[in-house]
Amino acid sequence: MTGEELGRIVVEPPGPRSRELMKRLRAVESSNITFSSDEFPVFFDRGAGANLIDVDGNTYVDLTAAFGVASTGHSNPAVVEAVASQAQSLLHGIGDVHPNEVKVALAEKLCALAPGDGAKRVILSSTGAEAVESAIKTAALATGKPGVLCFTGAYHGLTYGALEVTDRDFFRAPFQRQLGNFATRVPYAYCYRCPLELTYPSCETACLSYVEEAMDGPAGDSIGAVIVEPIQGRGGDVDAPDDWLLDLREICDRRKLLLIADEVYSGFGRTGRWFACEHSGVVPDLLCVGKGMASGFPISACIGRAEVMDAWPASAGEAIHTSTFLGHPTGCAAALASIAQIESLGLVERAATMGAQLEAMLKEAAEEVGPAIGHVRGRGLMWGVELVKDDEQPDGDSAARVVTHALRCGVVVLAGGPASNVLSLSPPLVITREQLEFGVDAIMDALA
Ligand SMILES: Cc1ncc(COP(=O)(O)O)c(C=O)c1O
Structure with missing residues (x-):
């Protein structure tokens, strides 16, 4: 795995192995920790660069770096x-x-x-x-x-x-x-x-x-x-x-x-x-x-x-x-x-350069989507896309739908903010332009 791959779904997530593991976890972990539903979560098995692979063999582009942690890429050699x-x-x-x-x-x-x-x-x-x-x-x-x-x-x-x-x-x-x-x-x-x-x-x-x-x-x-x-x-x-x-x-x-x-x-x-x-x-x-x-x-x-x-x-x-x-x-x-x-690897400079590209992609997406995207903001490779209702109130339901849809397209993105209505993008700093485009397309597709 190069870590520069695009998402590839072979079985709709969460697949059978993820579901089975969640069943076992639910029996032994405090109920407060892991949210689960028919559509969530998947269990990751491996990672490289900006890719994560789940236990059912699906490949994802990770737009989160796991809350910004995997800065140099997952399992950086x-x-x-x-x-x-x-x-x-x-x-x-x-x-x-x-x-x-x-x-x-x-x-x-x-x-x-x-x-x-x-x-x-x-x-x-x-x-x-x-x-x-x-x-x-x-x-x-x-x-x-x-x-x-x-x-x-x-x-x-x-x-x-x-x-x-x-x-x-x-x-x-x-x-x-x-x-x-x-x-x-x-x-x-x-x-x-x-x-x-x-x-x-x-x-x-x-x-x-x-x-x-x-x-x-x-x-x-x-x-x-x-x-x-x-x-x-x-x-x-x-x-x-x-x-x-x-x-x-x-x-x-x-x-x-x-x-x-x-x-x-x-x-x-x-x-x-x-x-x-x-x-x-x-x-x-x-x-x-x-x-x-x-x-x-x-x-x-x-x-x-x-x-x-x-x-x-x-x-x-x-x-x-x-x-x-x-x-x-x-x-x-x-x-x-x-x-x-x-x-x-010059990742500080890379975050600035790739960030400018991501900004352009997100702002173009916001133009196309219209008022459902209330605000696009960020720096480098740390961006928030705030989803709102017609009256500009936070739209957490829409963000939840995007998160689920993106996962099914092979993209990991999270919703943040007090109303969980902000799509939070903080990918590994090694992410490629093609992977960013793939991720933004999945978000757009969900919002369309
Ligand atoms: C700005 C900031 N400070 C502190 C923390 C807490 O870090 P941890 O979850 O590792 O305790 C976080 C976690 O998200 C954070 O974003």
Whole structure:
């Protein structure tokens, strides 16, 4: 399998083997995890490049990279080789007691890649949510203030610290009484549904007045940091204007707030820059990364300015913030190999070039489809296609139909956003033009 193939359906998905596996899974997995219906899900067996193959032999073009994870392609051979070789010599170490050399190399690399001059420091972890926990704890230590300003539509993960700054009642309501109550939430720069009903750029980023008001309000004195996704991923691929982020940085500087950029989704080339904040030239104080960093191995990091990160006390034998798999050698090797692939294959530039082609395809599709596509937005290879009803209300049913139809055409696409009405496109950065066309055609076909 080259990874550059188009979709090919040999049995209507989900085929018999997928159905059989789902039956078995339903009996043993918590019912909350895997959604299943007559049309969903398929079980994947293999992957390469931008292709996935299911257990019934169907080949798909993957427009998701599994939520942006498979950045250098599914089972990228260089990453697989690095994992195999590291696993053979030392699969797991004692990361925070007796470290390993690959951890040193990865920490050095992350400090060198993160935007901004000057010394930096890293806290490694396994998931995106943990990287956010590291950032929130760091901010509390560095500022002496527990409060964090966050945004509507934000998704920062579902562990309790991260959930506190994640928006959406769906995730929060069942656990509200166990949350820390340190978050203050204000509207994000969601220009398509502007909270002030203004139009960019003539609005002059007026929605930042919400941030100023929150800081002048009762919680203001306890707020030490702002956490923001430069492009909201799970929130529906909402891209804030560059000058909004720049102006937010200015507010943080003026009010002595730390700026945490959560680039768990948008980092490592996804948007046509190493990190999405580079589009505006904003340098965050703390940067959270994960997902595409290792192309599929669970590893994440919080990288920060040394002056901020040095708020952590020196370890006196027991670290106050760590985890069993921190600095996992196999994960570090995977991340180093993945970063090396991004560099050697020029995937950051490729994301920008292919992204421009995808933008043209999506905008042409929007013209043809008409008002059912309310908004097309994104950067690089991170795009959202917002589907709406005649009255411009979110059309989640239509998005669900597209997802199912596309699967039957051999294309994997997901619906995101609070109303699940945004087709979310974040393919592997190695995807070809033909594969993108194939994917967009399937979406168009579903919408026709
Ligand atoms: C921006 C952002 N932050 C954090 C997370 C949480 O990452 P994880 O699911 O690995 O905990 C996600 C996951 O989608 C994300 O998109």
